[in-house]
Amino acid sequence: MSSADAGSWSASPLDRDAPTYVAGHRGLVGSAVWRRLEGEGFQQLLGRTSAELDLTDRTATFDFFAETRPRYVVLAAAKVGGIWANNTYPADFLSVNLQIQVNVMDAALEAGVERLLFLGSSCIYPKFADQPIHEDSLLTGHLEETNDAYAIAKIAGIMQVQATRRQHGKPWISAMPTNLYGPGDNFSSDTSHVLPALIRRYDAAAAAGDESVVNWGSGTPRREFLHVDDMAAACLHLMEHYDGPQQVNVGTGSDLQIKEVAQIVADVVGFEGRTDWDTSKPDGTPRKLLDVSRLAAAGWTAGIGLREGLEQTVAWYREHARDA
Ligand code: GDP
Numbered sequence: 001m002s003s004a005d006a007g008s009w010s011a012s013p014l015d016r017d018a019p020t021y022v023a024g025h026r027g028l029v030g031s032a033v034w035r036r037l038e039g040e041g042f043q044q045l046l047g048r049t050s051a052e053l054d055l056t057d058r059t060a061t062f063d064f065f066a067e068t069r070p071r072y073v074v075l076a077a078a079k080v081g082g083i084w085a086n087n088t089y090p091a092d093f094l095s096v097n098l099q100i101q102v103n104v105m106d107a108a109l110e111a112g113v114e115r116l117l118f119l120g121s122s123c124i125y126p127k128f129a130d131q132p133i134h135e136d137s138l139l140t141g142h143l144e145e146t147n148d149a150y151a152i153a154k155i156a157g158i159m160q161v162q163a164t165r166r167q168h169g170k171p172w173i174s175a176m177p178t179n180l181y182g183p184g185d186n187f188s189s190d191t192s193h194v195l196p197a198l199i200r201r202y203d204a205a206a207a208a209g210d211e212s213v214v215n216w217g218s219g220t221p222r223r224e225f226l227h228v229d230d231m232a233a234a235c236l237h238l239m240e241h242y243d244g245p246q247q248v249n250v251g252t253g254s255d256l257q258i259k260e261v262a263q264i265v266a267d268v269v270g271f272e273g274r275t276d277w278d279t280s281k282p283d284g285t286p287r288k289l290l291d292v293s294r295l296a297a298a299g300w301t302a303g304i305g306l307r308e309g310l311e312q313t314v315a316w317y318r319e320h321a322r323d324a
Contacts, residue, residue: 007242008243009241009243009297012243014072014240015071016040016041016043018044018070018071019069019072020037020042020044020046020070020072020074021046021047021068021070021072022037022045023074023076023077023100024075024077025076027077027184028181028182028184028185028186029076029119029177030074030076030077032183032184033074036232036233036235037236050077055103055104056096056100058103061107062106065107065108065110066107070113072116073104073117074117074235075104075105075116077100078097078100079100081191082191082197083146083194083216084190084281085191086146086150087145087146087147087282094150097153098156101153105157105160105161109170115171116173117235117238117239118157118158118172119174120175120176120247121150121154122176122177122178122249122290123144123150123154123285123288124151124155124247125137126142127286128141128142129141131288132290133249134249135294138247146282157174173239173243174247175238175248176248176290178225178251178289179194179223179224179226179288180227181226181227181310182227182228182309183313183316184228184316185313187199187321188200194216195261195265195310198215198261198265199265199313199317200322201215202269203269203317203322205271205273206270206272210273212276213273213274214276215276216277216281216282217258217278217283218279219257219259219262220259220286222258223255224252224288225255225261225306225309226302227302227312230303231250234300237299248294248295249290249291249294249295251289253289253292253302255287261306262275268307268311269314
């Protein structure tokens, strides 16, 4: 898709009294979106846990939309995981995410949903895309192998949004966040993303007085990290200001090496020992810094610094998830 198809940045505020469904409202992103919408005065938020509504169940999903008739949808429901989980269960990541997206978007179309925001991931871009990665890089090269199945599902979601716009004239949009972190994350050691894994590991090592910890890979890949409360603010900003087929990148505009971020986590939790690196574990893509100039030009930039965000996330982890 060329920049010419990038869409328009025109304001159309959402009606705070309209039924608004946050799909995945118990997840990292969905729960932050929920808090943000609540804080912004949305009166009729709709959420269902996966036990209450299985979004891979097409009939149940259609029934839910027919009953509740949401006017707006934030599609944050997804099967997500870190590098090990994606690399080990690619078929699950592909199948479950395709099912969720197709069911929610088809049901939303039938129920006449006006505005829908589909959330993807920066892993949709080619492994060796020019950095920072512009939206136009989509489908210009090979994907990173450790999460290509997940990425293909997300690319299909972007295409469904674009196709629904073309065929049905719906002003639906897509946003591609960089690596997210914050309260409500999955802190399990195998399936999580790097930041929650590091928080758990360094916090436990500090508490036990261990001499060293072992992280995955070489520590040299670079990643960009966005606090999920910033992501939630960006979601609302996009829904109220952006109308176009092309996905919009959401990030901070700066990245750092995994070994640098590990050192910050060690400082924040008070770990003073040594860090070793297990290079038998995959590094993943060498770098994925998003070009966030489009979103910045439209008036939104991230506000939560990494150190501040990590301090707040560590405090949340210690209170809510450490002993879980
Ligand atoms: P990615 O951004 O899709 O590669 O996903 P992750 O957040 O899972 O991993 C980011 C980087 O952190 C990779 O280079 C990993 O090898 C590295 N890493 C270091 N230690 C860990 C860990 O304990 N868990 C995870 N998930 N990644 C780690």
